[in-house]
Amino acid sequence: MLKILSGNKVSELDQSFIKHENISSWQLMERASLAFSNWFMQSHGNSGDKVFVFCGPGNNGGDGLAIARQLFDKGFSVSVVLFSSLSNSSKDWQENFKMLPEDIGKFQFDDFDFQLADGGIIIDALFGIGINRPLEGKFLKAILSLNKIGGEKIAIDIPSGLPSDDLVEGEAFLADVTVSFQFPKLSLLVPDHVKFVGDLEVVDLGIPSSFLERFESPYYFIQSASVKQGHTKFHKFSHKGDFGRVLFIGGRKGKVGAIILSAKAALRTGSGLVHVWAEGSSEDVIHASALELMTEGEEVMKRIDDFDALGIGPGMGEIPEMVFEEILRSFRKPIVLDADALNMIARHSELWDLLPSGSILTPHVGEFDRLAGKSMDHFDRLKKAKTLAEKNKIYLVLKGAYTCISTPDGKQYFNSTGTKHMATAGSGDVLTGILTSFLGQGYSPFNACVAGVYHHGLAGEIASKEKVRGTIASDILEKIPESFLKLGID
Ligand SMILES: NC(=O)C1=CN([C@@H]2O[C@H](COP(=O)(O)OP(=O)(O)OC[C@H]3O[C@@H](n4cnc5c(N)ncnc54)[C@H](O)[C@@H]3O)[C@@H](O)[C@H]2O)[C@H](O)CC1
Numbered sequence: 001m002l003k004i005l006s007g008n009k010v011s012e013l014d015q016s017f018i019k020h021e022n023i024s025s026w027q028l029m030e031r032a033s034l035a036f037s038n039w040f041m042q043s044h045g046n047s048g049d050k051v052f053v054f055c056g057p058g059n060n061g062g063d064g065l066a067i068a069r070q071l072f073d074k075g076f077s078v079s080v081v082l083f084s085s086l087s088n089s090s091k092d093w094q095e096n097f098k099m100l101p102e103d104i105g106k107f108q109f110d111d112f113d114f115q116l117a118d119g120g121i122i123i124d125a126l127f128g129i130g131i132n133r134p135l136e137g138k139f140l141k142a143i144l145s146l147n148k149i150g151g152e153k154i155a156i157d158i159p160s161g162l163p164s165d166d167l168v169e170g171e172a173f174l175a176d177v178t179v180s181f182q183f184p185k186l187s188l189l190v191p192d193h194v195k196f197v198g199d200l201e202v203v204d205l206g207i208p209s210s211f212l213e214r215f216e217s218p219y220y221f222i223q224s225a226s227v228k229q230g231h232t233k234f235h236k237f238s239h240k241g242d243f244g245r246v247l248f249i250g251g252r253k254g255k256v257g258a259i260i261l262s263a264k265a266a267l268r269t270g271s272g273l274v275h276v277w278a279e280g281s282s283e284d285v286i287h288a289s290a291l292e293l294m295t296e297g298e299e300v301m302k303r304i305d306d307f308d309a310l311g312i313g314p315g316m317g318e319i320p321e322m323v324f325e326e327i328l329r330s331f332r333k334p335i336v337l338d339a340d341a342l343n344m345i346a347r348h349s350e351l352w353d354l355l356p357s358g359s360i361l362t363p364h365v366g367e368f369d370r371l372a373g374k375s376m377d378h379f380d381r382l383k384k385a386k387t388l389a390e391k392n393k394i395y396l397v398l399k400g401a402y403t404c405i406s407t408p409d410g411k412q413y414f415n416s417t418g419t420k421h422m423a424t425a426g427s428g429d430v431l432t433g434i435l436t437s438f439l440g441q442g443y444s445p446f447n448a449c450v451a452g453v454y455h456h457g458l459a460g461e462i463a464s465k466e467k468v469r470g471t472i473a474s475d476i477l478e479k480i481p482e483s484f485l486k487l488g489i490d
């Protein structure tokens, strides 16, 4: 798992890593710049476009100068636009400035006509994580001009103007792609900043995750290696009982499809036995949609404890509080709660106390705000999610572009998979199915959450490669098996 450090911890990290590797700060900058340039050559190597690098006075600008040199060496036509003189720039900036080849175009901001860069590749190296106040003066002027002209816009480490761990104040660079070093900065993961960040790429500086562990931070970025480790292995003699018996409750009032999506997702995630308790009249459609599903009626309440996991809520509508309460009182293992089950809790706050510890709640932003009250911005929402998870000893899966799992021990894990094409009806029901399936297979709630959000996102990525904006939730669940294959899980 990759730790996400706050901006003010990065210089500590740099110092410590430089010492550990016995390298100079310039060498670390060269590594970072090469990581960017290698990414650039892979994605833009064949582009004949002119490259313009806008370099601020700090080390982000220093990266920009090194990248300008490296891309020039690879045959690109490169110009740099500078905002500071040698004497008022950082030490490694100065080193890299001296190393600039003669044939690179060099402009001072005051003399630069921004129309020259129109249509080229614009690399933003004005400010990185060292920004400590809103943009003003020539920096603001430059960003406003860059945001107006055409061409592809790429930010180094973070779009200039965004603080690394806080909400933007004023203007910032509108990037098409942000190439962040080592780990994504927290502020790149919030929906409030999506228009600045564009697509997010994270490039490795060779700092091992174990090294990052030395630094205090509650935030993590989920990566495939740790997802792989968290999977339970099954063997030749495993039988369907080992893969769990799960029950889904929901699918009423014209929304039976929601619970079918959850149930089918559980089958595709590997559940041995999948039961559905939906409205009586929907039995036929459930059987017709998947022959492997079993349907239940009210009498299932008597043997509800026989199940290994429950998934409640998709398409459930409003059920009597008494029934909901009885389910929570009768089933004391972790439960997955989604959609209408979350709305029940939002309306009846006394239900919080009945949630089995380790339960998983999967609100989208709207549902979350009903549960926790309105938030000023996503940073505020993340704080509330942390508090709710700690207080109620539950796992809170706040769904979105970088779904965030808040755990009872106060940590927050951001998912790294998924695409914009997953924002489609029923996508969340599929996630409920996957999570319930993992719980039923005996995964700890934490492993279920991490594996669940990761496979959901990966299945969505695979599905949307074929179906792009026509991707529907059924496509996502059909690709769950491929997401296992991709990770080498049998
Ligand atoms: N381990 C890594 O990730 C590495 C990252 N690198 C790059 O270094 C930058 C951070 O560099 P730093 O010098 O600390 O900060 P900045 O370049 O962002 O600029 C700070 C500089 O600017 C002044 N300043 C701050 N805000 C403003 C403002 N609004 N207006 C004017 N001036 C401002 C501040 O006082 C400083 O003087 C990181 O993002 C990476 O790109 C390294 O290359 C190596 C390892």
Ligand SMILES: [K+]
Pocket (backbone or CB within 6 Å): 060, 124, 125, 126, 127, 128, 155, 156, 157, 158, 159, 160
């Ligand atoms: K930048």
